[in-house]
Amino acid sequence: MKVFLFDIGNVLCDFTYEKFLNKYEEISGKRVGMDGVIEEELYHAVERGDISDQTYVDRMNQHYKTSWLVEDLKQAWQEIFSANEVGRALYFSAIEKKVPVYALSNIAKYHISAINQNWNNLLSSATGLFLSYEMGFRKPDPRIYRMVLHQLQVPAEDCFFIDDLAENIEAARKIGMQAHQFIPENYNVVKEQASAFFN
Numbered sequence: 001m002k003v004f005l006f007d008i009g010n011v012l013c014d015f016t017y018e019k020f021l022n023k024y025e026e027i028s029g030k031r032v033g034m035d036g037v038i039e040e041e042l043y044h045a046v047e048r049g050d051i052s053d054q055t056y057v058d059r060m061n062q063h064y065k066t067s068w069l070v071e072d073l074k075q076a077w078q079e080i081f082s083a084n085e086v087g088r089a090l091y092f093s094a095i096e097k098k099v100p101v102y103a104l105s106n107i108a109k110y111h112i113s114a115i116n117q118n119w120n121n122l123l124s125s126a127t128g129l130f131l132s133y134e135m136g137f138r139k140p141d142p143r144i145y146r147m148v149l150h151q152l153q154v155p156a157e158d159c160f161f162i163d164d165l166a167e168n169i170e171a172a173r174k175i176g177m178q179a180h181q182f183i184p185e186n187y188n189v190v191k192e193q194a195s196a197f198f199n
Contacts, residue, residue: 008105077114140171
């Protein structure tokens with residue numbers, strides 16, 4: 001059985017860090033000036049499920065002297081996310097062809113809430129979801145890929161994986177997945193590779 005694994009961020013749903021920063025400052029009502037080290041540490045922790053959405057917000061508020069609520073965070077990401085039409089065309093085309101389609105994403109619960117609020121049929125259309133906050137690991141940690149293979153009970157070479165980040169692609173290739181970087185200059189190549197893999 002061949003399976004199609006999709007990242008979510010910048011594959012199905014586009015976003016930029018700049019949009020997040022602008023929205024964070026807009027809701028905070030002041031210039032925040034993000035601390036990259038603190039933000040990355042907390043962001044990775046909430047994406048691994050090490051801390052809850054509430055704890056993430058509490059610690060951000062404490063550090064930046066802001067007063068966000070979890071609902072503010074969800075609302076912000078509803079506005080930050082936009083549709084990646086090329087990625088979604090690949091995604092829904094695979095689903096229509098009865099290819100087993102899964103999401104494999106570094107993501108937090110509040111991101112999922114925002115996506116489901118914006119597009120209630122997007123993630124629910126997948127065969128299944130492998131989400132970092134539920135799995136306890138983030139890409140490119142090889143353990144998350146091994147967990148996916150274990151749960152799917154398929155060999156790595158039968159997995160076609162697309163992700164926008166080179167380090168995640170490299171890690172997937174190291175365990176034998178057919179992995180391709182999904183960035184605008186590669187879109188046509190990825191579509192051709194996917195067509196050849198599943199046909």
